[in-house]
Amino acid sequence: MKNLKSLFSTPKRQSQPWAIWTWNMSVNLPEMERQLNDLISKGFGGIAVRPGRDMSPAYTSEEFFDLFEQVLKIAQQNKVGIRLADDFSMPWNNVFETITNQSKKLRSQCLVKEKEIISKGEEEHVIELDCESEYIALVMGISNSVVALEEARQISVPKGQSEFVWKSAGEDQCLLLLRKSYAHNLTGGFIPNPLNTKTAQLYISNVLDVFHDRFSKYMPGTFEGFINEMPACKPGSSSIPWDDDLVVKYRAKYKKDLIKLLPAIFFQTNTPCNRIRTQVYAFIFGSMYEKFALPLENWAKKYRLSQWVFVPETGIPRTDEMLSDMYIPTETGLGAVGFQNINGAEENYALLRTMADTNTNEFRRETLTVIGRNSSGHGATVQSLKKEIDQSLLNGPSTIIMDGFFFNYDQRNYMKTPHNVGWYSTEWEYLRYVCDYSAHTQEILAEMQSCRQIAVLSPCTSILSQFSPEDSQTAHEGLAQFRAAVDQLMSLNADVDIITEELLLSCTVRQNGEFGTNDRIRKGNYSMLVLPYAPLISRSVLVFLEKLIAKQGSILFIGQKTEGTYLDGFCSSIQARIEKLLSSKKGFARVVEVNEIMEAVPEIKTDISVVSSSGKPCPDIHTSAYLNEGAKLYVISNRNADQEQMCTVEVAKEKNFTLIDCAARELRELSPEESDNSCSFDLIIAPNQTLFIASSSSNMIPQGYKQNDSYIDPFALPQRSYRMVMKDAWMFRAKSMNALPLANWTTRMGLSRETGGVIHYHESIFEVRSLPENCFLVTAGPNPDTNTAEVSVNGAKKETVALSPEDQNSPHVREIRKLFGEKAAVYDIAEVVVKGFNRVSFRMSSVMSEPQSILYPPLVMGHFAIAKGSQGWALDKESDAAGQDSWAKHGYPYLTGMGEYSQSFEIPNEYKKLILRFSKVSGTVYAKVNGRDFGAFHWQPMEVDITSACEPKRNELEIRVVNSLDNVLRMNGRPSGLMGEVFIDVY
Numbered sequence: 013m014k015n016l017k018s019l020f021s022t023p024k025r026q027s028q029p030w031a032i033w034t035w036n037m038s039v040n041l042p043e044m045e046r047q048l049n050d051l052i053s054k055g056f057g058g059i060a061v062r063p064g065r066d067m068s069p070a071y072t073s074e075e076f077f078d079l080f081e082q083v084l085k086i087a088q089q090n091k092v093g094i095r096l097a098d099d100f101s102m103p104w105n106n107v108f109e110t111i112t113n114q115s116k117k118l119r120s121q122c123l124v125k126e127k128e129i130i131s132k133g134e135e136e137h138v139i140e141l142d143c144e145s146e147y148i149a150l151v152m153g154i155s156n157s158v159v160a161l162e163e164a165r166q167i168s169v170p171k172g173q174s175e176f177v178w179k180s181a182g183e184d185q186c187l188l189l190l191r192k193s194y195a196h197n198l199t200g201g202f203i204p205n206p207l208n209t210k211t212a213q214l215y216i217s218n219v220l221d222v223f224h225d226r227f228s229k230y231m232p233g234t235f236e237g238f239i240n241e242m243p244a245c246k247p248g249s250s251s252i253p254w255d256d257d258l259v260v261k262y263r264a265k266y267k268k269d270l271i272k273l274l275p276a277i278f279f280q281t282n283t284p285c286n287r288i289r290t291q292v293y294a295f296i297f298g299s300m301y302e303k304f305a306l307p308l309e310n311w312a313k314k315y316r317l318s319q320w321v322f323v324p325e326t327g328i329p330r331t332d333e334m335l336s337d338m339y340i341p342t343e344t345g346l347g348a349v350g351f352q353n354i355n356g357a358e359e360n361y362a363l364l365r366t367m368a369d370t371n372t373n374e375f376r377r378e379t380l381t382v383i384g385r386n387s388s389g390h391g392a393t394v395q396s397l398k399k400e401i402d403q404s405l406l407n408g409p410s411t412i413i414m415d416g417f418f419f420n421y422d423q424r425n426y427m428k429t430p431h432n433v434g435w436y437s438t439e440w441e442y443l444r445y446v447c448d449y450s451a452h453t454q455e456i457l458a459e460m461q462s463c464r465q466i467a468v469l470s471p472c473t474s475i476l477s478q479f480s481p482e483d484s485q486t487a488h489e490g491l492a493q494f495r496a497a498v499d500q501l502m503s504l505n506a507d508v509d510i511i512t513e514e515l516l517l518s519c520t521v522r523q524n525g526e527f528g529t530n531d532r533i534r535k536g537n538y539s540m541l542v543l544p545y546a547p548l549i550s551r552s553v554l555v556f557l558e559k560l561i562a563k564q565g566s567i568l569f570i571g572q573k574t575e576g577t578y579l580d581g582f583c584s585s586i587q588a589r590i591e592k593l594l595s596s597k598k599g600f601a602r603v604v605e606v607n608e609i610m611e612a613v614p615e616i617k618t619d620i621s622v623v624s625s626s627g628k629p630c631p632d633i634h635t636s637a638y639l640n641e642g643a644k645l646y647v648i649s650n651r652n653a654d655q656e657q658m659c660t661v662e663v664a665k666e667k668n669f670t671l672i673d674c675a676a677r678e679l680r681e682l683s684p685e686e687s688d689n690s691c692s693f694d695l696i697i698a699p700n701q702t703l704f705i706a707s708s709s710s711n712m713i714p715q716g717y718k719q720n721d722s723y724i725d726p727f728a729l730p731q732r733s734y735r736m737v738m739k740d741a742w743m744f745r746a747k748s749m750n751a752l753p754l755a756n757w758t759t760r761m762g763l764s765r766e767t768g769g770v771i772h773y774h775e776s777i778f779e780v781r782s783l784p785e786n787c788f789l790v791t792a793g794p795n796p797d798t799n800t801a802e803v804s805v806n807g808a809k810k811e812t813v814a815l816s817p818e819d820q821n822s823p824h825v826r827e828i829r830k831l832f833g834e835k836a837a838v839y840d841i842a843e844v845v846v847k848g849f850n851r852v853s854f855r856m857s858s859v860m861s862e863p864q865s866i867l868y869p870p871l872v873m874g875h876f877a878i879a880k881g882s883q884g885w886a887l888d889k890e891s892d893a894a895g896q897d898s899w900a901k902h903g904y905p906y907l908t909g910m911g912e913y914s915q916s917f918e919i920p921n922e923y924k925k926l927i928l929r930f931s932k933v934s935g936t937v938y939a940k941v942n943g944r945d946f947g948a949f950h951w952q953p954m955e956v957d958i959t960s961a962c963e964p965k966r967n968e969l970e971i972r973v974v975n976s977l978d979n980v981l982r983m984n985g986r987p988s989g990l991m992g993e994v995f996i997d998v999y
Contacts, residue, residue, distance in 0.1 A: 017714035023451030028057025036064035055447030058093030101244035112202035131180030206304035207255035284581035286477035350380025368407035391976035395951035460638030471545035497544035503631035525565035561599035698953030744894035748909020779886035792832035877903030905985035932992030
């Protein structure tokens with residue numbers, strides 16, 4: 013940090029992000045080379061190839077290996093890394109398909125609560141069984157819904173029988189019947205069993221050894237290692253992960269019978285079940301990593317490779333009973349761990365922070381941050397990717413991995429990974445900016461150490477202690493409270509560390525009430541301990557709390573105070589000790605609600621403070637501070653997506669301050685207001701903008717550095733005179749083709765007189781109010797083969813368009829095939845479309861097999877608008893007006909690409925500076941004023957000084973906006989275009 017000379021030069025390979033490149037459907041050498049070179053040109057430091065289940069050629073076939081070797085050769089020439097990515101939780105992976113079909117031991121299993129019977133006396137119960145399944149039955153006493161765990165005994169259940177008879181001995185007896193069931197992926201296939209050592213051994217012998225034998229000359233320089241996504245084996249939906257070998261291992265480790273403890277997972281027991289639950293869950297997850305991930309890690313280290321591991325994620329389709337991700341961090345010797353962030357960085361921030369802090373503080377390992385993935389399947393844009401990168405910066409340095417790059421367009425993949433900014437995206441050409449931004453921010457953070465003031469005790473253990481596979485309500489409430497508490501604490505501009513009980517107990521309490529570890533992984537000590545959700549804690553933590561208060565420490569319980577321990581359960585003696593803490597006059601201990609945190613936290617000395625221009629706190633501004641080599645680095649991030657923030661930033665006094673804007677690649681020397689011990693800056697920070705301030709005793713701007721004259725310095729803006737908001741009435745023109753999905757079809761069957769084979773007729777209608785200038789029928793994805801499908805529109809047979817340079821439709825067909833791939837069938841139907849209702853029919857025939865069918869809705873595409881017709885949507889004349897909301901509301905719900913807005917405006921008589929700003933848009937924006945092109949803006953701040961282009965008369969503003977792929981690929985009409993105000997700030 014002493015000198016920023018090389019900051020914006022070519023980033024180091026280890027700082028650049030990685031891309032997960034999914035090989036799906038047909039993969040060929042020319043297209044592979046094109047896409048790979050494109051990915052490399054976008055600034056990725058490495059590409060992880062994820063073989064798809066539906067890929068042709070098949071995974072690990074000779075043809076596949078030939079393609080993979082070409083990948084390695086190209087990567088070697090370009091000095092980028094390659095990894096093999098395997099997902100063991102989804103139908104991507106077919107390595108184990110043959111093996112799991114033949115070997116039951118290698119199929120992932122779970123124990124499902126099949127039945128619970130409470131006896132009313134001596135009676136006989138006949139229970140129906142599945143002849144193909146195995147069962148575990150336990151009998152125990154029960155009173156007032158509380159099970160006597162010490163009385164639990166296992167009884168045998170006959171195998172291969174259709175029923176089972178249980179004779180109860182009297183009242184208040186309970187039978188718990190558990191069925192062993194195999195876990196399945198979405199396609200009905202088996203998930204490999206991570207609790208069996210042979211699973212890892214077979215993967216090593218069938219995959220890793222084969223790759224090593226064939227490609228060892230590329231290891232470890234180009235072929236760096238592997239990415240393995242752990243099987244989604246987690247408690248939930250009345251079941252827990254299971255393997256019979258767990259019983260033996262549990263007895264060896266804890267000297268207890270695991271089977272007799274199972275009632276504590278599903279019931280409340282007289283012996284406190286909280287400790288049993290946390291122990292059993294941690295044991296199962298620990299066994300998963302020990303049996304599966306650790307052997308792969310050891311194999312990788314043997315050949316100087318590395319394995320990146322993603323922890324088990326929520327299954328798809330998910331259920332409300334499913335345990336959320338990242339409750340139990342692995343303690344095994346893994347080098348790099350992350351989780352797959354399927355719910356997005358916004359929702360998952362607290363858990364992402366938990367993993368990052370645990371990796372850094374306890375395990376000294378690399379953190380992996382996956383971006384571009386979400387459970388709703390929304391397509392990514394460059395500005396959404398940049399926002400996720402910014403959120404990860406507050407966690408510290410990590411390896412950024414972008415998921416969702418597909419070899420072929422395929423609608424079926426949205427259930428786990430949305431389409432990213434791939435080769436068919438409007439913003440594909442701008443992905444380089446995202447990669448460079450990510451690399452530069454990681455290089456800034458690479459050698460920095462955090463100084464964090466507040467320690468937040470992770471609630472994961474407490475949540476697990478109360479989690480039942482049948483009732484997850486308490487767990488969900490605890491997680492929601494944890495997320496809200498972390499969000500409130502971040503708004504205090506005090507850095508927080510989320511720590512586990514183990515790390516807390518390793519801390520030393522100082523005489524002034526501060527505490528910290530002795531390994532110096534963090535600078536300074538913690539000033540406060542926050543328990544965001546801790547109805548139960550361990551006895552050791554309770555003793556630590558008492559010691560902390562005795563030395564004038566600070567403790568904050570959120571929502572509720574602790575009421576028991578894992579060993580004792582909820583009990584009055586523990587509650588009395590907590591009350592004594594809260595009433596003590598030696599330290600600070602309080603219980604507050606989430607919304608009271610900001611007022612309740614005592615004055616904490618922070619490295620950076622932020623207040624609004626009115627002197628009030630800025631809850632939307634989140635900050636973090638880092639130190640290294642006598643320099644400090646402050647990260648300032650506006651997490652509000654819609655509003656700019658005018659605020660004052662105060663930091664420790666220093667001789668030199670430098671603004672680092674990684675998005676604009678700009679360095680500026682700052683001149684703060686000085687006081688005795690601090691310096692302050694006035695700042696206007698745009699929505700979702702992130703800035704860095706570096707401070708040092710020496711000048712950090714390299715000699716000869718040339719500033720960008722057009723850069724708008726957020727620390728040097730004068731007081732704004734007023735804001736001119738553009739009218740909510742724009743002239744609008746679609747620059748891309750609109751689409752109308754044909755979703756309603758009727759089907760008839762018949763026999764061919766010529767061949768005797770089966771014929772399928774599929775018919776649909778669409779309405780036309782105004783004849784479009786051009787109109788195409790498009791079938792994309794695995795739809796009918798054009799060689800066997802006969803397509804007619806209004807009775808006229810149509811053939812696919814043969815693309816040729818002289819064809820006037822060539823630009824339109826190329827636009828369609830960029831979206832849907834070269835194999836998309838495109839039919840020019842403009843000449844046969846009529847006003848009113850139009851009939852589309854597909855005639856599919858086959859002699860030897862079942863005829864093909866329509867799997868995904870074909871589309872009518874062209875330059876038209878969509879309006880409500882008499883029976884649904886209808887094609888209408890193009891709209892020439894739109895508002896500042898979304899073009900989806902103005903006749904273009906399925907338009908993917910670009911729309912153009914224009915409007916006239918007048919400027920005031922007196923002004924010094926005019927800055928055009930955009931509050932909210934769907935993607936990259938292009939701006940022109942009076943014909944002068946001001947270029948493209950990919951993310952906030954979307955602002956430009958237009959003073960020199962404006963004239964003292966009417967001025968013309970032209971804006972082009974792009975959107976994501978969702979509107980046509982997902983057919984969901986997501987908000988697109990201008991979605992907020994456009995204004996001109998007058999200075």
